[in-house]
Amino acid sequence: MPLRRAIIHVDMDAFFASVEELDNPEYSGYAVIVSGLGPRGVVSAANYAARKFGVHSAMPIGRARRLCPQGIYCRGNMPRYREISTQVFSIFKQFTPLVEGLSLDEAFLDVTASRKILGDIETIGRAVKDMILQQTGLVASVGMAENKFLAKLASDFRKPDGFFRVPENAHDFLDPMPVKWLWGVGPKTELRIKQAGILTLGQLRRADRQLMQSVLGPQASHFQALAAGEDQREVIPTRSDKSISHEQTFDIDLNEQRQMLAVLQKLSEQVGRRLRKKKYSARVIRLKVRSSHFQTFSRQISLIEATDSGKAIYNVSKALLKKWLQQHPGTAVRLLGVGTSKLEDNFAITNNRETKPGIESVLDEINDKFGEQTVSHTLGRLS
Numbered sequence: 001m002p003l004r005r006a007i008i009h010v011d012m013d014a015f016f017a018s019v020e021e022l023d024n025p026e027y028s029g030y031a032v033i034v035s036g037l038g039p040r041g042v043v044s045a046a047n048y049a050a051r052k053f054g055v056h057s058a059m060p061i062g063r064a065r066r067l068c069p070q071g072i073y074c075r076g077n078m079p080r081y082r083e084i085s086t087q088v089f090s091i092f093k094q095f096t097p098l099v100e101g102l103s104l105d106e107a108f109l110d111v112t113a114s115r116k117i118l119g120d121i122e123t124i125g126r127a128v129k130d131m132i133l134q135q136t137g138l139v140a141s142v143g144m145a146e147n148k149f150l151a152k153l154a155s156d157f158r159k160p161d162g163f164f165r166v167p168e169n170a171h172d173f174l175d176p177m178p179v180k181w182l183w184g185v186g187p188k189t190e191l192r193i194k195q196a197g198i199l200t201l202g203q204l205r206r207a208d209r210q211l212m213q214s215v216l217g218p219q220a221s222h223f224q225a226l227a228a229g230e231d232q233r234e235v236i237p238t239r240s241d242k243s244i245s246h247e248q249t250f251d252i253d254l255n256e257q258r259q260m261l262a263v264l265q266k267l268s269e270q271v272g273r274r275l276r277k278k279k280y281s282a283r284v285i286r287l288k289v290r291s292s293h294f295q296t297f298s299r300q301i302s303l304i305e306a307t308d309s310g311k312a313i314y315n316v317s318k319a320l321l322k323k324w325l326q327q328h329p330g331t332a333v334r335l336l337g338v339g340t341s342k343l344e345d346n347f348a349i350t351n352n353r354e355t356k357p358g359i360e361s362v363l364d365e366i367n368d369k370f371g372e373q374t375v376s377h378t379l380g381r382l383s
């Protein structure tokens with residue numbers, strides 16, 4: 001019988017907008033919208049007063065202004081949000097070292113072991129929520145359950161100011177929910193499931209396995225397990241404050257994609273090597289491009305699974321660069337950079353991995369002995 005885990009999901013309510021309200025007491029009672037400036041900006045956060053008018057994040061700012069002309073529109077203050085985020089995450093760490101950040105204002109806490117000292121999951125959840133309010137003046141919603149999927153649903157369930165623990169028999173809680181509440185089900189998948197006559201998680205859980213495989217393909221068993229409230233994924237501590245990157249400025253601007261990709265591959269391998277040396281894996285991979293006109297662009301992708309592989313980092317940054325080149329045809333490039341962030345400690349994920357040294361750590365050893373870039377995948381022909 002597997003250990004029953006205790007997982008808390010904490011999500012700050014309308015985070016950026018709430019920080020603006022906190023810092024500007026005169027905003028109290030008004031619709032507050034944080035967004036990029038200019039006519040092409042989008043809403044990055046809206047408080048609950050603004051949501052009543054139908055304003056929500058990712059909405060173009062023009063549309064938000066039509067829906068809610070009387071709202072207070074502020075430009076975001078990232079350094080301030082980061083500062084409060086750091087404060088909130090240091091609160092989390094007083095309850096458990098197992099904190100997995102999903103964004104500045106959202107995290108999973110595995111408190112399975114903490115219960116021995118701090119009390120049951122609801123006692124801990126309440127203490128986290130109270131401490132956030134006392135120390136920052138902000139409200140968080142807290143969901144509690146025995147796995148990540150259920151805990152995340154639970155924090156959303158009574159938002160804002162939510163505090164909900166999924167009952168022992170998760171089916172009672174899940175069965176009536178619409179299928180779109182399943183993690184990973186987008187509009188297309190939702191439509192396919194509905195067309196099979198399945199509207200609720202209860203129906204999905206009980207649906208015939210083969211029928212679901214014909215509807216959802218290889219993901220069917222994963223979705224049916226989630227619908228049954230089963231989720232084995234572990235809470236993997238993140239190092240959101242750290243990043244590892246390499247960049248290179250060129251004496252002569254690069255014009256050809258082939259040259260750019262060669263540089264990108266070298267940078268990716270350097271980044272991968274440093275990650276492995278520090279025993280980190282990265283969840284976010286970022287490409288930096290500076291054009292010959294000194295304009296700097298940044299593009300990034302969040303991976304489902306963290307990586308420390310130079311090859312994987314290269315594949316992602318290559319895709320980002322090709323997309324950028326499509327958007328900026330014929331632009332010469334002055335600088336290229338590859339960065340990684342949302343770093344995780346490798347020790348936490350070795351359980352799920354093969355531990356035998358891969359080709360990359362062999363390359364690392366050779367490079368350590370003979371200097372950086374003695375061999376790489378292309379030059380070494382070792383793979």
Ligand SMILES: [Mg+2]
Pocket residue numbers: 011012013014015105106
């Ligand atoms: Mg939030």
